[in-house]
Amino acid sequence: MxxxxxxxxxxxxxxxxxxxxxxxxxxxxxxxxxxxxxxxxxxxxxxxxxxxxxxxxxxxxxxxxxxxxxxxxxxxxxxxxxxxxxxxxxxxxxxxxxxxxxxxxxxxxxxxxxxxxxxxxxxxxxxxxxxxxxxxxxxxxxxxxxxxxxxxxxxxxxxxxxxxxxxxxxxxxxxxxxxxxxxxxxxxxxxxxxxxxxxxxxxxxxxxxxxxxxxxxxxxxxxxxxxxxxxxxxxxxxxxxxxKKRDQQNIDENYAEKFAENKAANGFIKHRMVSQDxxxxxxxxxxxxxxxxxxxxxxxxxxxxxxxxxxxxxxxxxxxxxxxxxxxxxxxxxxxxxxxxxxxxxxxxxxxxxxxxxxxxxxxxxxxxxxxxxxxxxxxxxxxxxxxxxxxxEGIYNSKTLAPFKEANICMTQQDNGNAYFFYMAEENETTMPNKITINSHQPKKGATVSLLGYDQPLKWTAIGEGFSISIPKKLSNNPPSEFVWTIKVSELIKK
Structure with missing residues (x-):
């Protein structure tokens, strides 16, 4: 080139x-x-x-x-x-x-x-x-x-x-x-x-x-x-x-900027700035x-x-x-x-x-x-x-952001009722869930229920530092309830 x-x-x-x-x-x-x-x-x-x-x-x-x-x-x-x-x-x-x-x-x-x-x-x-x-x-x-x-x-x-x-x-x-x-x-x-x-x-x-x-x-x-x-x-x-409406100063400034961009890339102006109120x-x-x-x-x-x-x-x-x-x-x-x-x-x-x-x-x-x-x-x-x-x-509609919104390959949201959702984003050909999933940015409150959407049994979890680790049963690991993304639900998090 x-x-x-x-x-x-x-x-x-x-x-x-x-x-x-x-x-x-x-x-x-x-x-x-x-x-x-x-x-x-x-x-x-x-x-x-x-x-x-x-x-x-x-x-x-x-x-x-x-x-x-x-x-x-x-x-x-x-x-x-x-x-x-x-x-x-x-x-x-x-x-x-x-x-x-x-x-x-x-x-x-x-x-x-x-x-x-x-x-x-x-x-x-x-x-x-x-x-x-x-x-x-x-x-x-x-x-x-x-x-x-x-x-x-x-x-x-x-x-x-x-x-x-x-x-x-x-x-x-x-x-x-x-x-x-x-x-x-x-x-x-x-x-x-x-x-x-x-x-x-x-x-x-x-x-x-x-x-x-x-x-x-x-x-x-x-x-x-x-x-x-x-x-x-x-x-x-x-x-x-x-x-849109433009005042003269706005037209002049934008025109100069557009001229510099287009002249550098193409040698001429692509389109003008015109006030159209x-x-x-x-x-x-x-x-x-x-x-x-x-x-x-x-x-x-x-x-x-x-x-x-x-x-x-x-x-x-x-x-x-x-x-x-x-x-x-x-x-x-x-x-x-x-x-x-x-x-x-x-x-x-x-x-x-x-x-x-x-x-x-x-x-x-x-x-x-x-x-x-x-x-x-x-x-x-x-x-x-x-x-x-x-x-x-359940983790999508009516949800609000949960900082930091993403950790490694795990996105997160929360609901007003206190439920939090952690979305494990699987790789393109990843069809088996890992035996353990660890989240470092949040931790469930003592006694909180941790589960996987689409699976009717609670999951075991362990506090690790300020985060937690979830154990995924082998049967569930081999047969996830959905493709592409797996959603872990926590009934209540420790407030930060």
Whole structure:
């Protein structure tokens, strides 16, 4: 590898690590609305959710909307269609996917039952991604799944968002609306008079306030539709963090920083800093009049409208001092990938335990196919979660962190009733439990019961220093009650 290339890799690695450190130490503005605070507390107790990226773009097995964004990133490349080398023609063909979108195998009840069985307690669905294609029956656009030009529009389940929300609520699960703030299809966001430069609005909203106001009203109206016509909604999960208000100083500082980063790595700017004020405070007030207590996640926008933070496709290294959720791809990409390889049950279960031990929630993404199905790998993974959660969920739901949250390969949580849980994270091919498991950071109170979830007999334990050692009977060692992670329960610990 050439020296210059090594320098670029080093810089990219440094920037990535630095950015993640900033995210994990990011300032958090606590919510003051008592109804929302109560809802957030409940959300932190349910731990495990489902995210679904689905739209007309799924037909091409591409990275959601991003190929119509004129930025020079590898994952934005145009490789599908009849004329990927011509940007204008490509966008036209991409938008024509609306006409052929026809997921005739769409069965929302099958999905909701599988998710509920796996232990998921909430669901977030992409009602509109950056491209502007609405997966609900919006009266403010014809670029939607229910438009007569869409092949699926005559199907009784054409209003996909409503069908999904109803199916998941029927399983007593929370529902949330993913909604992207930018709208690349809307003529008051990417005005056809000018070319699209990047992901941002393609004109200066300060110079064309009436045009920008048209887009602001469109955004408010669509979200108010969802809040008014689709039953109880628990979460509005807003994406497109670049759509936010910026003051001039903020633009100048960020632009300089972005210029330095991108010029060093690429030789040119990838995208601009543009103030795009959609009046979030006003919008959130409107939404909460329709949905009292609504949790709002204005992702990657520091301020009071980011009720919880969302590390993307990564798990923080430590417990974070605010509500948070890792959104993670289960297989392939965020959107449907025809040859997707899904994470193993071992990876999936241990990720859930690790996140919960650090005080977070796991939002696991599954991408439906163009026909309206889930791939076999997704069902296999959910079945592994189901088998494990049926035995071990007692240490997951409603749990709180227990310092130091992890010791060697043992994660830990606790409940308000005094029960503590120690999760032994088995190696990939470790199917036999060790004869002894030692924990040094905590010790049961004298007379406390130590047991293994899924095994109906108490276990013998011995105090060792400030910790304890548990003896595992040979019969149990050879035949653990679950795979991947084994959960030791202690009825009461010595307080520190």
């Amino acid at each position: 050439k020296k210059a290339a090594l320098s670029i890799v080093f810089l990219f690695t440094f920037i990535t690590a630095f950015s993640q450190a900033i995210l994990e130490d990011e300032r958090y503005v606590p919510e003051t609305n008592p109804q929302v605070r109560e809802k957030l507390d409940q959300w932190q107790d349910i731990k495990f959710g489902l995210l679904m990226h689905w739209g007309a773009y799924s037909q091409w097995s591409i990275v959601e909307s991003w190929s119509i964004c004129p930025e020079d990133y590898g994952w934005c490349e145009r490789k599908k269609g009849n004329n990927p080398g011509n940007y204008t023609e490509y966008v036209k063909e991409y938008e024509e996917l609306k006409k052929t979108f026809n997921p005739v195998k769409f069965d929302p009840e099958k999905w909701s039952k599988a998710a509920k069985a796996a232990g998921m307690r909430y669901m977030i669905f992409t009602t509109k991604h950056h491209d502007g294609f609405s997966m609900f029956d919006s009266k403010y656009t014809d670029y939607k799944v229910t438009d007569p030009e869409c092949a699926f529009s005559s199907n009784p389940k054409a209003n996909i968002t409503k069908e999904l929300f109803n199916a998941f609520r029927a399983e007593d699960m929370w529902v949330g609306a993913y909604f992207s703030k930018p709208g690349w299809h809307h003529k008051s966001y990417w005005d056809p008079y000018w070319p699209a430069f990047d992901r941002n609005v393609n004109y200066d909203p300060a110079l064309y306030p009436e045009k920008w106001e048209t887009f602001v009203q469109f955004t408010h109206n669509q979200l108010l539709e969802l809040a008014s016509d689709y039953g109880d909604i628990d979460i509005v999960w807003l994406d497109g963090g670049w759509v 959609i009046r979030m405070d006003e919008l959130v007030d409107k939404l909460r009049k329709k949905q009292p207590g609504l949790i709002v996640v204005d992702r990657a926008v520091h301020g009071k409208n980011q009720n919880y933070l969302t590390p993307e496709n990564r798990v923080p290294e430590k417990e974070l001092p605010y509500p948070w959720e890792s959104c993670i791809i289960s297989g392939g990409g965020w959107a449907y990938t025809h040859d997707a390889v899904y994470m193993s049950g071992h990876q999936g279960v241990q990720m859930l335990v690790d996140i919960v031990a650090k005080g977070g929630n796991l939002l696991l993404n599954i991408a439906p196919t163009p026909d309206g199905e889930w791939q076999d790998g997704a069902y296999r993974l959910l079945k592994d979660y189901e088998n494990w959660m049926n035995i071990n969920s």
